[in-house]
Amino acid sequence: MKVLVDNQRCEAHGQCWMVDEELFPLxxxxxxxxxxxxxxxxxxxxxxxxxxxxxxxxxxxxGE
Structure with missing residues (x-):
């Protein structure tokens, strides 16, 4: 599995980071x-x- 981010959509809510700080660094x-x-x-x-x-x-x- 691969995780990709669309930085144009990210608004720094940090919900992903709250799930796992290592997988979803800020x-x-x-x-x-x-x-x-x-x-x-x-x-x-x-x-x-x-x-x-x-x-x-x-x-x-x-994720894909």
């Missing part, structure tokens, strides 16, 4: 610090990643 202003190309979710963390994606109120995150 920058100093509270916006997503996920790299532009997204990241591959480590084995065994897929359920947590899905919860983080689903937690975003603006659907700025997506």
């Amino acid at each position: 920058d100093d202003d509270g916006y997503s610090a996920i790299p532009a190309g997204g990241f591959d979710v480590p084995a065994g963390k897929e359920d947590v990643a899905r919860r983080g994606v689903d937690a975003c109120p603006l659907q700025a995150l997506r």
Whole structure:
């Protein structure tokens, strides 16, 4: 599974970060610090990643 972020949609609500601080890092202003190309979710963390994606109120995150 890969997680991607649409930085144009992110409004720094931090809901993903509250699910998992390591998978969903934030920058100093509270916006997503996920790299532009997204990241591959480590084995065994897929359920947590899905919860983080689903937690975003603006659907700025997506898992594929």
